[in-house]
Amino acid sequence: MSETLSTQAALALVRRQRKTRPFPLSLFTRRNLTGYAFVGPWVFGFLVFTLLPFLASFGLSLTRWDLVNPPIFVGAGNYSKMFLEDRLFRITLWNTLYYSTFSVPGIQILALLLALVLNQKLKGIAVYRTLFYLPAITPGVANAFLWMQLFNPRIGMINNLLAKIGIAGPNWLYDMTWSMPALIIMSVWGCGGAMIIYLAGLQGVPTHLYEAAEVDGATVWDKFWNVTIPMITPTMFFNLVMGIIGSFQVFTSAFIMTGGGPAYRTLFYTLYLFYQAFYDFRTGYASALAWVLFLIVLVLTLTQLALSRRWVYYEAAASGRGVL
Numbered sequence: 001m002s003e004t005l006s007t008q009a010a011l012a013l014v015r016r017q018r019k020t021r022p023f024p025l026s027l028f029t030r031r032n033l034t035g036y037a038f039v040g041p042w043v044f045g046f047l048v049f050t051l052l053p054f055l056a057s058f059g060l061s062l063t064r065w066d067l068v069n070p071p072i073f074v075g076a077g078n079y080s081k082m083f084l085e086d087r088l089f090r091i092t093l094w095n096t097l098y099y100s101t102f103s104v105p106g107i108q109i110l111a112l113l114l115a116l117v118l119n120q121k122l123k124g125i126a127v128y129r130t131l132f133y134l135p136a137i138t139p140g141v142a143n144a145f146l147w148m149q150l151f152n153p154r155i156g157m158i159n160n161l162l163a164k165i166g167i168a169g170p171n172w173l174y175d176m177t178w179s180m181p182a183l184i185i186m187s188v189w190g191c192g193g194a195m196i197i198y199l200a201g202l203q204g205v206p207t208h209l210y211e212a213a214e215v216d217g218a219t220v221w222d223k224f225w226n227v228t229i230p231m232i233t234p235t236m237f238f239n240l241v242m243g244i245i246g247s248f249q250v251f252t253s254a255f256i257m258t259g260g261g262p263a264y265r266t267l268f269y270t271l272y273l274f275y276q277a278f279y280d281f282r283t284g285y286a287s288a289l290a291w292v293l294f295l296i297v298l299v300l301t302l303t304q305l306a307l308s309r310r311w312v313y314y315e316a317a318a319s320g321r322g323v324l
Helices: 002-020 030-060 077-084 087-118 125-137 140-150 157-164 179-189 192-203 207-215 220-231 233-247 252-257 269-278 283-311
Strands: none
Touching: 030 283, 077 283, 087 125, 087 179, 087 192, 087 233, 087 269, 125 192, 140 157, 140 179, 140 252, 179 252, 192 233, 207 220, 220 233, 233 283, 252 269, 269 283
């Protein structure tokens, strides 16, 4: 009883101190001011260059604006035109979904396989890790010009290799059937970023789990399927989310290599948005396209977050320590 009374008295004292303390002044201590000075540039940049344009774009999506004349308010006219009249909107959305469906799994599978190979403790393995990671940091325009040479139907290395085994290579970038697969192949080649993240996840798997599995007579496949995969599911989830977001923003490869052709087969959503804004000067309509893209990516991300509870394993949460 006495302990309870003393606890209540202590809580009452804390409440009185909080009431009497000059709360606003406590926000301006030397320590806090130092923190504000460090985060201030980022906060300013976020407000001016991210949040403000983000909100302004929604206002512009309700207008008809050509970057020259004053905006004309049209309400939901841009959105109704998009869903009811614009055939290219549906084509670009389908092209982007098609690209994402094959590009994202391809990148994840190849990145995981490379990470498993590069996770070996061998002499000089750091050199190979660097070589496989280089395509991920090479500028997108340089990658595009490189692959344009590789896909060249006459002098390209890919068709030359196919000719040596008796296969006539297609006119990759200008063929209605092969132009999209060509861009997907190029995207899978740049899996170095996902590979590095998978490699970090693999190196975080506790070795005692493998040792315990070996004691129980587990094979290599058993250890991979029952130890490695569950332990790196958070890494897989992160790469999957980032991969889908990135696939819906594909732009450089199509803009440089095909321009959206042939016959709109590689006209991706963001490329169409760019053409609307800076070629046709329909900035209001382009803003509406951007907001629809934002909502699509948001829904897909939230869906993945909801589904992650069924397959993503967090060791800290399972042990009761919680997840930070």
